[in-house]
Amino acid sequence: MANRNVPIPRRQLYIGGEWREPVKKNRIPIINPATEEIIGDIPAATAEDVDIAVEAARKAIARDDWGSTTGAQRAKYLRAIAAKVLEKKSVLATLESLDSGKTLFESAADMDDVAGCFEYYADLAEALDSRRKTPVNLNSDSFKTYVLREPLGVVGLITPWNYPLLMAIWKVAPALAAGCAAILKPSELASITCLELGEICREIGLPSGALNILTGLGPEAGGPLASHPHVDKISFTGSGPTGSKIMTAAAQLVKPVSLELGGKSPIVVFDDIDNLDIAAEWTLFGIFANTGQVCSATSRLIVQESIASAFLDRLLKWTKNIKISDPLEEDCKLGPVVSAGQYEKVLKFISNAKSEGATILYGGERPQHLKKGYYVQPTIITDVNTSMEIWKEEVFGPVLCVKTFKTEEEAIELANDTKYGLAAAVMSKDVKRCERFTKAFQTGIIWINCSQPTFNQLPWGGKKRSGFGRDLGEWGLESFLNIKQVTEYTSAEPWAFYKSPSRN
Numbered sequence: 001m002a003n004r005n006v007p008i009p010r011r012q013l014y015i016g017g018e019w020r021e022p023v024k025k026n027r028i029p030i031i032n033p034a035t036e037e038i039i040g041d042i043p044a045a046t047a048e049d050v051d052i053a054v055e056a057a058r059k060a061i062a063r064d065d066w067g068s069t070t071g072a073q074r075a076k077y078l079r080a081i082a083a084k085v086l087e088k089k090s091v092l093a094t095l096e097s098l099d100s101g102k103t104l105f106e107s108a109a110d111m112d113d114v115a116g117c118f119e120y121y122a123d124l125a126e127a128l129d130s131r132r133k134t135p136v137n138l139n140s141d142s143f144k145t146y147v148l149r150e151p152l153g154v155v156g157l158i159t160p161w162n163y164p165l166l167m168a169i170w171k172v173a174p175a176l177a178a179g180c181a182a183i184l185k186p187s188e189l190a191s192i193t194c195l196e197l198g199e200i201c202r203e204i205g206l207p208s209g210a211l212n213i214l215t216g217l218g219p220e221a222g223g224p225l226a227s228h229p230h231v232d233k234i235s236f237t238g239s240g241p242t243g244s245k246i247m248t249a250a251a252q253l254v255k256p257v258s259l260e261l262g263g264k265s266p267i268v269v270f271d272d273i274d275n276l277d278i279a280a281e282w283t284l285f286g287i288f289a290n291t292g293q294v295c296s297a298t299s300r301l302i303v304q305e306s307i308a309s310a311f312l313d314r315l316l317k318w319t320k321n322i323k324i325s326d327p328l329e330e331d332c333k334l335g336p337v338v339s340a341g342q343y344e345k346v347l348k349f350i351s352n353a354k355s356e357g358a359t360i361l362y363g364g365e366r367p368q369h370l371k372k373g374y375y376v377q378p379t380i381i382t383d384v385n386t387s388m389e390i391w392k393e394e395v396f397g398p399v400l401c402v403k404t405f406k407t408e409e410e411a412i413e414l415a416n417d418t419k420y421g422l423a424a425a426v427m428s429k430d431v432k433r434c435e436r437f438t439k440a441f442q443t444g445i446i447w448i449n450c451s452q453p454t455f456n457q458l459p460w461g462g463k464k465r466s467g468f469g470r471d472l473g474e475w476g477l478e479s480f481l482n483i484k485q486v487t488e489y490t491s492a493e494p495w496a497f498y499k500s501p502s503r504n
């Protein structure tokens, strides 16, 4: 067991390079979902603090030490942050697990990914210097033109609790690489590691105001950020209803938004797979990793009828083998869900599925050996039809629903039978069939013979009700840049559109 006595730092808001008490001095308790205990508290920002942070960010952009930096200079800051994250990895990972219930193994992997993401965008920041100014050849003697890539300005980053630091960094790293000044508003359910990022920025000497971190409640801290007239963009990851509110607020000011809003992603398993165990493990990973609290979780298994019984049998054997325990315990592979609210919500989805006539093939309850904490057994639900809530709605917990199919056409129809469009997976050894599914899936992310592997280089985002815009890759950087065209008249001749008064 890792050291659960890691002290929880008592931080303030991180604004303008300093720790600053919220104007209204309110704080929000931190709850460890594995024990249900209060283990500390975080500051609760309100509109007054948002104003101060926006002002600090605007000043950073106006100052040469941030606003006039080259990409190469910003890359040095990003690499210094990455190095500090790795230096503090063990403590950060433990804090992440204590706060969110994430298994220590996954928290540690997240910290590696956080550092890797900063490193990746450091490379892109350096490369931006040579792309900052791109000449455009018009084949004209009269005009010289070029395109500038500039930082978009002050950006608001509103992020969720499922990967508390990693989801923040998917936005913070490209925003800083682009040269924006950012205000990060993490989820009130898990903010500890995002506040520790403030300490890291202070330690490495990131110019003040380049990154500001405001913890607090959604409507009180995130709301004023989304509607602030001096915030140039909002990048959001979280639930559909909140995304919709943010877009509505931003629309009043024609403020650009990017929204990453989760899904109900399918995994389609064909009977030509060579190895049931390999497919079973990917199916498990697709829904039970991070206790199913993953926006791209493949929560609908669509399996070919001819192997359904054998495949479910194998899936059950793998599922029974998952160690469910305190997330800090060695080999824990399934921790609690993040909060009491999420626990109630997941159990309600399961009981609704039962009342609608579905069968709980496995799980569906609290594990008997865990008396405290927000634990839900890994759950597999069969006898599902397409009008049921469990087929249609995002659970955001360890709950897999299963349907069978006979033909490829039927599988495609079932896979796309959702309002969401984030991710989809297909398992088959038929290359042509996988190509057909790649084309047919109405999503932004396709996995072939796997589910969930995620890489910094690749765009992340969806279509339909899963939102729009892309995190990660070069697309993540572009989303924080303003594209400015510059057109210069280089001819010595008059323009001669109007009649010249000197010729009268």
Ligand SMILES: NC(=O)C1=CN([C@@H]2O[C@H](COP(=O)(O)OP(=O)(O)OC[C@H]3O[C@@H](n4cnc5c(N)ncnc54)[C@H](O)[C@@H]3O)[C@@H](O)[C@H]2O)C=CC1
Residues within 6 Å of the ligand: 158, 159, 160, 161, 162, 185, 186, 187, 188, 189, 216, 217, 218, 219, 221, 222, 223, 226, 237, 238, 239, 240, 242, 243, 245, 246, 260, 261, 262, 263, 294, 295, 342, 345, 394, 395, 396
């Ligand atoms: N797609 C994803 O990655 C995620 C999906 N979810 C889904 O959403 C459900 C609800 O979870 P929540 O934590 O309540 O998600 P949420 O979408 O309300 O929270 C995400 C972020 O938005 C902020 N926020 C909330 N209301 C806001 C407002 N009016 N204006 C500006 N910012 C606001 C929150 O403080 C948090 O930082 C979950 O049960 C799950 O189904 C939750 C987290 C992540």
Ligand SMILES: NCCCC(=O)O
Residues within 6 Å of the ligand: 162, 163, 167, 237, 293, 294, 295, 296, 452, 454
């Ligand atoms: N593997 C990262 C998933 C990110 C997300 O839930 O948005």
Ligand code: NA
Residues within 6 Å of the ligand: 030, 031, 032, 033, 098, 099, 100, 189, 190, 338
């Ligand atoms: Na928490």
